[in-house]
Amino acid sequence: MPAKCKERERIASSGNPDVPSLPVGAIRGYLCFRCFGPATNILKCGGCKRAYYCSKACQKLDWGLIHKNHCKIFKTINEVEEQQYQSTRTWKEYSEYLLQTVRIIRNAAPRDEALRYTVQAQAYCSSCRRTAVQLTNRNIALKRCPTCRLVFTCSECPSSSTTHPASVCATYKNYGEIENFRTAFFEDTGKASPITCTQFPRNTRKLLSECGNWHDYYVHVSDKPQIKGVIRPDFGGLVEGSTAGEVEGRRMRMFLLCATDNLSMPLTVVSALEDIACDAENINIHLVGATGRELVAMGNFEEILHLIPSVRSLHITAIGPSLMAGSDSPLIPKTSVDCCPACKADGRTRSIAVYKGLYHDYAKIAEFEKPDLVVLFNSGWADGDDSVTDWAPTIEFLIGEDVPALFTTYNRQEAEHEEERMKAFGARFLVGVGENRWRGLMPTPEFIDEEYGVWYNNAFRYVVKGKEG
Ligand SMILES: [Zn+2]
Ligand SMILES: [Zn+2]
Numbered sequence: 001m002p003a004k005c006k007e008r009e010r011i012a013s014s015g016n017p018d019v020p021s022l023p024v025g026a027i028r029g030y031l032c033f034r035c036f037g038p039a040t041n042i043l044k045c046g047g048c049k050r051a052y053y054c055s056k057a058c059q060k061l062d063w064g065l066i067h068k069n070h071c072k073i074f075k076t077i078n079e080v081e082e083q084q085y086q087s088t089r090t091w092k093e094y095s096e097y098l099l100q101t102v103r104i105i106r107n108a109a110p111r112d113e114a115l116r117y118t119v120q121a122q123a124y125c126s127s128c129r130r131t132a133v134q135l136t137n138r139n140i141a142l143k144r145c146p147t148c149r150l151v152f153t154c155s156e157c158p159s160s161s162t163t164h165p166a167s168v169c170a171t172y173k174n175y176g177e178i179e180n181f182r183t184a185f186f187e188d189t190g191k192a193s194p195i196t197c198t199q200f201p202r203n204t205r206k207l208l209s210e211c212g213n214w215h216d217y218y219v220h221v222s223d224k225p226q227i228k229g230v231i232r233p234d235f236g237g238l239v240e241g242s243t244a245g246e247v248e249g250r251r252m253r254m255f256l257l258c259a260t261d262n263l264s265m266p267l268t269v270v271s272a273l274e275d276i277a278c279d280a281e282n283i284n285i286h287l288v289g290a291t292g293r294e295l296v297a298m299g300n301f302e303e304i305l306h307l308i309p310s311v312r313s314l315h316i317t318a319i320g321p322s323l324m325a326g327s328d329s330p331l332i333p334k335t336s337v338d339c340c341p342a343c344k345a346d347g348r349t350r351s352i353a354v355y356k357g358l359y360h361d362y363a364k365i366a367e368f369e370k371p372d373l374v375v376l377f378n379s380g381w382a383d384g385d386d387s388v389t390d391w392a393p394t395i396e397f398l399i400g401e402d403v404p405a406l407f408t409t410y411n412r413q414e415a416e417h418e419e420e421r422m423k424a425f426g427a428r429f430l431v432g433v434g435e436n437r438w439r440g441l442m443p444t445p446e447f448i449d450e451e452y453g454v455w456y457n458n459a460f461r462y463v464v465k466g467k468e469g
């Protein structure tokens with residue numbers, strides 16, 4: 001087992017973002033911090049009392065690779081917890097306390113997202129909101145919800161069954177299964193996220209607007225009719241009494257559910273192309289604020305060719321400050337990308353270019369061509385620290401160019417805030433803020449904004465073009 005764990009570190013340190021992150025199941029004490037297999041409470045790090053292991057071997061390996069540095073910072077956090085000890089806290093008090101510790105971690109290790117997440121996602125009593133470490137220090141036991149295994153009640157508070165809603169319990173349980181699937185998938189394939197496209201390009205166009213959900217898409221537009229009557233339309237589980245093999249059905253549900261996380265990008269684009277009635281044969285798309293995530297999903301963008309038979313070529317430019325630059329310029333020029341044999345035989349082409357920098361700067365270079373669609377996936381442009389300095393000039397440029405621009409966000413609140421800011425810029429909305437039918441189905445628990453909050457990739461969307469009036 002430890003050999004595979006080392007492999008994960010090697011892939012991560014090469015800059016590939018497609019490695020599974022530390023599972024919430026590990027942070028909350030039932031999976032091993034190193035191999036992500038079942039952990040034991042006995043093999044807990046004695047220093048910080050926050051890292052759990054399945055074996056001495058995993059503990060030793062983790063110490064050398066990561067935990068030695070993390071342990072020190074965790075101990076500092078534990079001291080802060082003791083200084084701020086209260087016998088009971090409201091959710092608001094607890095979330096303010098978390099924000100404060102996040103600031104401490106940002107100062108100590110600015111780039112270490114994993115470390116920050118480990119503290120944000122820490123186990124606590126859902127009733128008095130004392131943390132696992134605070135309770136351990138007082139020899140008070142923490143009881144785990146037996147169903148989702150991610151929510152706790154301490155032995156001094158009333159029983160766990162009433163503390164979190166059944167819907168939260170079900171979402172967390174589903175999330176736990178996804179984490180296990182991802183770990184197994186990575187060990188089998190070396191990739192964290194399953195990528196799947198419709199295998200053969202469609203001969204006729206079928207509009208996504210005629211599909212109600214992902215299940216419809218897989219059955220009627222893509223090539224997975226076999227899931228009908230096996231996987232429930234909401235992907236929440238298998239159809240009861242289905243004749244398909246239980247193990248195969250479960251595996252297929254997990255694979256297709258996790259695949260939506262990346263497929264969400266091309267499908268959200270195709271859906272926006274339908275909305276703006278784009279019938280171009282040569283499509284030019286700018287992915288603005290792109291990160292490694294978009295590049296990992298790039299293989300999936302062939303789906304645009306496979307769903308729209310009239311498209312002959314697809315050119316995508318990824319633009320963002322965290323991307324790779326060319327050898328002597330911020331631009332890695334247009335390079336062709338392999339298509340599937342059927343597309344190739346038909347003479348269809350795909351290409352990609354990458355620009356390291358901000359969009360309004362990219363727009364000044366000679367290679368800039370006005371795109372058919374600009375796409376900003378979960379950019380959070382209105383809320384980040386860089387909202388005024390970096391994003392405002394980009395948004396102003398976009399509106400001035402009068403190009404259609406598709407935006408997505410993780411939640412409604414963020415989308416509505418962007419809408420308000422967009423209106424202040426005078427933007428004209430082609431599609432107002434609404435739920436995205438092609439959001440990823442993989443939940444990501446969120447631990448600061450809202451108790452039991454969950455995010456989905458590209459959950460909300462809107463499309464703007466030019467100025468109002
Ligand atoms: Zn282990
Ligand atoms: Zn430790």
Ligand SMILES: [Zn+2]
Nearest residue numbers: 125128154157
């Ligand atoms: Zn309690």
Ligand SMILES: [Zn+2]
Nearest residue numbers: 145147148169
């Ligand atoms: Zn539960």
Ligand SMILES: [Zn+2]
Nearest residue numbers: 302339340343
């Ligand atoms: Zn193809």
